[in-house]
Amino acid sequence: MSEKILEKTICFHCGEECEEDLILFEEKSFCCLGCKGVYSILNSCNLGNYYVFNDHPGSQQIEIEKHFEYLSEPSVIRDLIDFQDESITWVHFYIPNIHCSSCLWLLENLHKIHPGIIQCRVDFLKKEASIRFDHHVLSLQELVQLLNNIGYEPLIQFQDLVREKKEVEKDSLILKIAVAGFCFGNVMLLSFPEYFGLEGKTLFRSFFGLLNALFCLPIVFYSGWDYFTSAWKTLKNGSFNLDLPLALGITVLFIRTLFEIASHTGAGFADTLCGLVFFLLIGKWVQKKTYHHISFERDYRSFFPVAVMLMTDHGDIPIPLTDLKTGHRILVRNNEIIPADSILLKGEAQVDFSFVTGESVPVSKTLGEIIYAGGRQTGQALELEVIKPVSQSYLTSLWNHEAFKTEKKNAEKTFSEKVSQYFTPILLVLAFFGFLYWIPSDSTRAWMAFSSVLIIACPCALALSTPFTLASALSIFDKNHFYLKNISVVEHMARINTLVLDKTGTLTLSQSKNMDFHGFLDPEQEKWVYSACMNSLHPLSRMICQYLGNMKRLPVQEFSEIPGSGFIAKIEGRGIKIGSAEWVLGISDQSLGKTQVHVEVDKNYMGFFSIAQEYRKGMENLKVLEKDYSLFLLSGDQNFEEEHLKSYFSRPNTLYFNQSPLSKMNFIESLQNSGSRVIMLGDGLNDSGALRNSDLGIAITDHVNNFSPGCDALMEGSSFPKLPAFLKFSQDAVRVIHLSFGISLIYNLVGLSFALSGKLSPLVAAILMPLSTITIISFTTLATHYAAKKRNLL
């Protein structure tokens, strides 16, 4: 099924455009051998349905040789698998590539591809596959190889191996809500006769009362118990939180209900009590929204390999990364990551540091030079000698800094924390005031007034306003591809007054493939340069070819390439010399920048190619932001772009270049010490420290499943233009919280007037409590959506 759209041929497997080499197989076109390979595997296993459920369900098979020898190491296997008995092994993998129903279908039919696989179950949202297989027939390594061959490579991270086998806390919140809902429903029904004055026989009244009292027990001692423990904890620390008045309210409601039912003086407040706990728990549940597929806690370990090839006298053996020591000689092959700072012993190093710095063009290294950990080798295999342990390397030592050892500090109190400081004392004062006022004349009424104040002022609506507002704000951010770690991030965002931005990969597009030519080439010369570059495998040469476009390739008479410098070619009798400034012009590279390729034809200097820095859309927004926020730029790069960037960062002393990971981190800290509240926007591992130290660290990524450093929020690059709207909207959300607090106060005041007179009837309480709750929930939802509309986020 080859599709011809505007004469472009689309790969049958992955739907990508077939750019260079079209492969025809069984009348279907494929963009590469990898895609064709997957197709033929599936076809031979009778799994062609894969292509029926969705068009082009596959993903492009970039031909990279993967090495999975380390999966035969017993220690690695032991850490990776879930469970094993005599013949069967259970294992689960995270497979980032799962994206459609075809993926699901194929993976769950894995047993058709290999008889050793017994069962495979996919959790689509978590992108996880749990596989049961017979390890006598199929080894773990073969299984992973098989998954890789069909285009579903599992992501096996260092963190998977060292994952603490911590007790997965069974989420009991749902069960508590279920119990609360069950009791709430029953109590409401049993209380109806009371509401409508259908009192009937006293026998029924005491029966209903007894049942109500029974339903209150699980509410207080199971569903609502967390409020007591939490209140007690903060009370021991000598402070107040919002759980304290809630716990007080629950206690008073419970005791008065029991008392009234036992003494036959009234119907009690069982319905209010159950409703209160039920709504509070729902608020808690809303607060807990999590993203399964996004990890906010990544550090260098999720990026580093699980194992490395150690070179010994007895040949190369894979060892776990944790066993790597200084002095070890290791082999790093194409597309593998250099795990520790090491010296280059053998091989031609073209190291891609894009994950670390955001720079997309590989850096060449000469023999004997130190290569910092975190780079990815492109090209031939390298022999390296490790000079520093993994955790002490230039980049990774950042994580030894104290900032990573302590919980992220966010000293700033949230709004509800601030309010509860005052709320509880005022509540207690009012309650005692009511008690003292009535005690001389009517002691029963005094007790009534005292307990009624505690009941009616129970800050249910207040406790709900924050989670409901922030949760709906979160879902609006989510729709705009801005993912927040938890709801408190919104409040922190609203208080920000300083923005610090990284340059490479954050403001610029990391995968820029555009070149510019500075100088002049006539069409004839362009052809020579093109033909010469076609012979070189260096990424920059490929980019030059792409820039020049498809041309007729001329025969090259002579060609010699000097690694790390450039090449000389002879075409149609002309000598073409292309390479670095140092090599072509004989001047030091440093003054010109690293990504320039100079061209000489017949000893005449023609000019140079350079990578065009492509800025993200929405740069002009920085000028808008500069009015309200102080903006800073921290770049690990040299200052080639300073002039251009000055048009966005107009204030003096806002551009900083040549920043190391540690100095970025310290810069944030110094800003904070001078009273600023800082957002850091970054993308690479080198921003990790700054992201961690800032009040709010936002990582920018072009795809949420790609690697991104640990952060508080993750933004897709396409949403960058909306940044000012996000910041404004977070302030709107906080305003909504303030307003809903005002509304709940009004309800409290109305209730208090009943309470202080000592005449609070269960009916009034039973109406006021749910009414205020529903008002708050609907108000916060509507108001946040209105605010989002206003900011064009919906």
Place this chain on the structure above:
Amino acid sequence: MSIIFFLIGSSVVLALGFLTAFFWAQRTGQNEDLHTPAMRILLDDDSPPQGKDDINQ
């Protein structure tokens, strides 16, 4: 009217039964993945390949 005692008693027992069923479902992880089964049901197990073009020939 004493039938009320029996009716309310049995309704509460019934409701408790549902609550227990929910507890069981939650404990055995039946609510952990609510998305995948919805997709799985749409994919036939062993249907002969059919559709846009016959791939398996």
